[in-house]
Amino acid sequence: MTQPNTIHVHLNGKPREVARGLTVDRLLESLELHPGMVVVELNREILARDAYGSVDVSDGDTIELVHFVGGG
Amino acid sequence: MSESIIEKARAFDEPLVIGGVDFASRLIVGTGKYATNEIMVNAIRASEAEMVTVAVRRVDLDRTKEEGILHHLDPDEFFLLANTAGCYTAEDAIRYARLARAAGFNEFIKLEVIGDERTLLPDVHATLEAARVLSAEGFKVMAYTNDDLITALRLEDAGCVAVMPLASPIGSGLGVVNPYFIREIKSRLEVPVIVDAGVGTASDACVTMEQGVDGVLMNTALAAADDPVRMAHAMKHAILAGRLAYLAGRMPAREIAVPSSPTTGMLD
Numbered sequence: 001m002t003q004p005n006t007i008h009v010h011l012n013g014k015p016r017e018v019a020r021g022l023t024v025d026r027l028l029e030s031l032e033l034h035p036g037m038v039v040v041e042l043n044r045e046i047l048a049r050d051a052y053g054s055v056d057v058s059d060g061d062t063i064e065l066v067h068f069v070g071g072g
Numbered sequence: 073m074s075e076s077i078i079e080k081a082r083a084f085d086e087p088l089v090i091g092g093v094d095f096a097s098r099l100i101v102g103t104g105k106y107a108t109n110e111i112m113v114n115a116i117r118a119s120e121a122e123m124v125t126v127a128v129r130r131v132d133l134d135r136t137k138e139e140g141i142l143h144h145l146d147p148d149e150f151f152l153l154a155n156t157a158g159c160y161t162a163e164d165a166i167r168y169a170r171l172a173r174a175a176g177f178n179e180f181i182k183l184e185v186i187g188d189e190r191t192l193l194p195d196v197h198a199t200l201e202a203a204r205v206l207s208a209e210g211f212k213v214m215a216y217t218n219d220d221l222i223t224a225l226r227l228e229d230a231g232c233v234a235v236m237p238l239a240s241p242i243g244s245g246l247g248v249v250n251p252y253f254i255r256e257i258k259s260r261l262e263v264p265v266i267v268d269a270g271v272g273t274a275s276d277a278c279v280t281m282e283q284g285v286d287g288v289l290m291n292t293a294l295a296a297a298d299d300p301v302r303m304a305h306a307m308k309h310a311i312l313a314g315r316l317a318y319l320a321g322r323m324p325a326r327e328i329a330v331p332s333s334p335t336t337g338m339l340d
Contacts, residue, residue: 012130031133037140038131039174046174064130066171067140070112071127071157072102072242072269072291 007059018057025052031065038065078120081312085319088287090264091180091212091233093151095122098281099311100153100266102291106300109144115294116150118304123151125182125289127158128168147177153214155182160195162202169206181206182236182268182289184216192242196223200230207231216268219253221260228261235261236268236289239280243292245272247279254283274303274310281314282322 006017018027024047028035040047041064047055057063078096087094101121106112116124126141154172156165162185169181183202187195194217206213207230214234215227224235237257240246247270248254258265264286271277271290280288288311297303 012133014133031131033131037142039128039171041171046170048174049176065133066128067131068126068142068152068154068172068175069129069139070103070106070141071129071155072104072125072289 007057009057009060010062012063012065020059022057023053024055024057027057027063028052028065033065038067040065076120077308077312081316084316088264090123090214090266095151095287097122097308097311098287098315099277099307100125100268100287100289101294101304102289103141103145104291105295109141111300112295113144115300115304116145118301119294119308121150121308123153125153125155125291127155128172151180152177153180153182156184156202157182158186159184160186160198162198162205165198165202166205169202169211170209173211178212179210180212180214180233182214182216183232194218194238196220199223200226203227203230203232214266219250219257221253221256224257224261224265228263232263234264234266234286236266238269239267239276239288240270242269243296244270245276245293245296246270247272247276248283251279251283254280254285258284258286274306277307277310278314278317281311282318284318287311 005020007020009016009018024040025035035052043062087096088098097120099119099121100123101116101119102125103112156168159165159168165183165185172181185195185198185202186192196217199215199217203213203215212233214236215232216236217223219237227235239248266287266289267280267285268289271288271293277288294300294304
């Protein structure tokens with residue numbers, strides 16, 4: 001039996017379909033984000049940068065991508 | 073290249089040391105609310121501030137990829153102080169602080185836990201709770217607080233590397249509304265006291281520094297000025313003027329005139 005080739009995740013507060021089998025660094029690449037410029041929180045846990053290439057995005061994951069913006 | 077005014081003033085003052093890091097400038101500036109990124113960078117350079125605050129927010133995936141501030145502000149040029157602005161609970165502030173540290177620049181965090189939307193006054197209980205947790209995790213916490221001495225003392229006990237009482241509410245530009253409490257906090261704490269929030273114009277910054285505090289953190293006073301770059305120059309001078317006036321020790325104020333020229337030797 002074949003699995004659908006997309007999965008559903010919650011990305012920055014919105015439901016989103018992404019390709020199955022993406023690692024976090026490939027997800028960032030698909031969003032045109034530089035891995036050094038964002039911090040990734042996966043299911044409320046901060047993901048170390050050196051894990052981006054080895055951790056897969058899974059169906060139902062909650063992902064937060066944050067960065068620095070102007071502020072006081 | 074001419075020597076900067078901050079460099080010239082080094083002969084008359086010590087560096088500001090926060091959490092083991094030396095700063096020549098006693099002015100810390102925010103990066104929010106500028107009309108353009110170009111004005112923001114020019115104003116910060118004009119201010120000669122070394123430490124600049126930034127906020128942690130979601131990447132807006134529907135917009136330009138250039139909105140992150142590090143596309144405009146070189147982290148090698150400035151010491152980044154991430155904040156927990158917008159957080160209303162200790163739990164949220166701790167989460168934001170951890171995310172900020174994971175960005176990989178330093179262990180410093182400007183801890184801010186707001187208790188009320190109208191005044192943006194701090195929730196000091198939640199601030200203390202978060203300060204204890206974050207200090208235990210190795211963060212160098214610079215805590216935004218109100219002008220209450222007891223809270224300031226507790227924040228120092230909690231391990232904060234700087235305590236940052238407000239001059240007046242965030243973004244109000246009302247200047248220092250309670251100089252007595254600011255002086256009292258400064259006289260009782262060992263860690264640096266940085267006045268954070270409320271400074272509106274150069275005279276406010278100068279008066280604040282004249283209270284003997286170690287520094288001032290401001291954002292709106294620059295960003296909301298008609299000419300932020302010019303105001304940044306003014307603030308740089310005001311901070312330095314207030315600091316040196318404090319160190320110099322002012323003359324006693326009298327409510328009666330005293331002549332400056334000799335009263336003897338006058339012609340008949």
